[in-house]
Amino acid sequence: MSTSPMSMFTIISQQVTIYLGLFILIIGFFGGLLNIIIFLSLQTFRQNSCAFYLTAMSFANIIHLTINLLSHIIINGYEINLTAKSIIYCKIQLFLVELFLLTSLTCMCLATLDQFLATCSNPFWHRWNNIKLARYVLIGTILFWLLHGIPSIIYFDIIVSPSNMNQYVCLITNTIFQQYITYGFVFILMGLLPLIIMVLFGSLAYYNVRNLAYRTVPLVRRELDKQLTKMVLVQVIYNIFVLTPFVIVALIAFNLPTIDQISAVRVLAIDIHNFYFASPFYIYICVSKRFRQQFIHVFCNIHFNLYKKTNINNNQIQPKPPNTSINPISK
Template sequence: MSSFSYILQQITIYYGIPVLAAGLVGGTLSSIVFLSLKTFRQSSCAFYLTVMSIVNLGQLITGLLSRIMINGYGSDSTTTSVFYCKLRYFLLQFCTLLSLTSISLATIDQCFTTSLSPRWKRWNNLKIAHRLILLFTIVWALHGILYLVFFVQIYSPDLGKITCGVTDATFLLYHSYGYFLILSGFLPIGITILFALLAFYNIRRSIHQNVPIFHRELDRQLTMMVLVQVVVNALTLLPSNVLTAVLRNSSAISNPVVAARVQFAQSLSILWYYLNFTSPFYIYLCVSERFRRQFIYVIYGMHFNRRKRPQIVINQIVPTN
C-alpha cells in the first residue's frame, strides 16, 4: 500500500465515520423539528428544507457509508452484487440531485420572500412547492434509469479485480461532465449564489427604503438559515468540482507524481464534499436562536416529556348487589 493510499484510508475512517454519524443524527433531528411544528409545515421554504434533510440521509448512507467501507475497510459490495452496483449509483445520483434541487428552490423561495413586489411573493406557495418537488422527484428518478442501465461489473486489469463502473464511453463522458460537474456541481452552486445575492440585495434595498420586508419572524429565520447554507454549500462543493475537472484533464499532467497528488487531493475533496449533506442541522442551530428554542421544545416538550407523563389508570369497580 502506497503512502497516499494509507493516509487516505486513515482519513476515511477517522474523519468519515464522525461526519457520517453527525449527518445521520442531524438529518434525523432537523426532519423531526420541521415535521413536528405547524409553522414549518405551512411554509414552502421549510418544506424544501424538510425534503433536503430527508434525502440527505439517503445520500450519506449510499455515498459516504459506502466510501468508508470501500476506502477505509476494503469492503466493496458493488463488486459482489450486480443489483447493488446499479442500485447504489441510482440512489446516489437521485438523493444528491434532489437535495441540491431542494436547497436551490429554497434559495429562490427566499429571494421571492424578500422581494418588494407582491407579484413575486405569490410564488411563496406551499401547493407550488409540493408540485415542484413531485416534478423533480419524477425527473431525477427517470434520470437514474441511465445509471441502472449503464453501470455494470467490469474486470479492471490495472487493479486485477472486478469493479463497478461504466463501459460506454458516451455515458462515461456525460457522467463526468454532465452529471458531476454541471448537475451536481457548478449549476446548483451558481443558482444558489445568484438568488442568495438577489435576496441580500432585496434586504438591503428594503432597509434603505424603510420598508418592513419581513412580516413574520419565520421569514427572517428561514432567510438567515438558507443564506448561510448557501455559503457552506459553495465552500464544500467547489473544491471537489474544481479538482475533478482538473483530474478529467490529467493527460496534460506529464509528471506521474503530480498526477498522484492531484488524485489524492481529489479523494480528500470528496470526503470534504459530504459536509454539505451533514451540516444543515448544525448551521440552523448556530445561526438561529429561534430554531434552537424550537428544537428544545420539540425534543423535550413534545416528545421526551410526553413519554415521561404518567398514565392514569381508571379502576372500574363492579358494584355488588
C-alpha cells in the same frame, strides 16, 4: 521496511475516509433527523414553502449519507468493493447516488430561490411563493431525477479491470455516457450549477430582506422570512467552501493519470463534499434564534412527556400482597 510515498498517500486517505466518514455519517444522520422533527413540529414551518424544501432536503441527506457515504467508507476505506461483487448493486449504486444527491442539491437551490420570491416586493414574483406549488415542484424534481438515473442502470456493468486482468470492477461501458458523468454530472450538477444558483438567488434574497422593514408586511411573516433567509444564506456561504474543492478536483484530477496521490486527493475531495449533507442542522441551530427556541421547546416537551409517563407508571396502585407475617407470640 520503509513504506513508499505513493502507498503512504493511500494509507492516509483510507484512514481519513474511515474516521472522518464515520464522523460525518453519525452527525449527519442525527442532525437530519432533528431537522425533520423541528420543521414538522411548528405550524409556521409546516406551512412555509422554504421550510418545506429544507425538510425534503433533510430526508434526502439522511438517505444519501446512509447509502452512499457508508458505501464510500467500505469501498475506499476498507477496500471492500461491493459494486464488483453484485451486478445489481453495481447498477443501482450510482442510480441512488444521483437520485438523493441531486434531490438534496435541488431542494437547497429551490429553498434559496423561494426566499428570493418570499422577500420580493413585486406581486408577480411573490405569488409563486406558496406551499401548494412547492409540493408539485418537489414531486416533479423527484420524477425528473428518477428518469435521469435510468442510463446509469443501463450502462454500468461488472467488467475486467483495465489495469489488472485478474480483477473485476464496476465501470461504465459507454464512452459517451462516461464523458457525461465526468463533466455533466460530477462537475456541473454536483458542483458548479448548484453553486451558481445558490449564490445568485442568495444574494438577491439578501438584498430583498434588507428592505423588508420598509414594506407593509405582517410582523410574524417578516420575522420568519428574515430567520429563514439568514439560515439559507449562511448555508450558501458554507456550501461554497465544501463544494468548491470538489469542483476543482473534478475539473483537474479526473483528467490526470490514476496514481496514489491523485486518488488520495480525489477521495478527500469527496469526503469534504459530504460535509454538505451533514451540516444543515448545526448551521440552523447556530444562526437562527427561532430555530433554537423550537428545538428547546420540542425536546423539553418530549422530556416532560416521558417524565410524566414514567411517574404515572410508577404511581399506579399495586394490589396489596397477602399478609404472610408470623406473630412472634404464637411461637
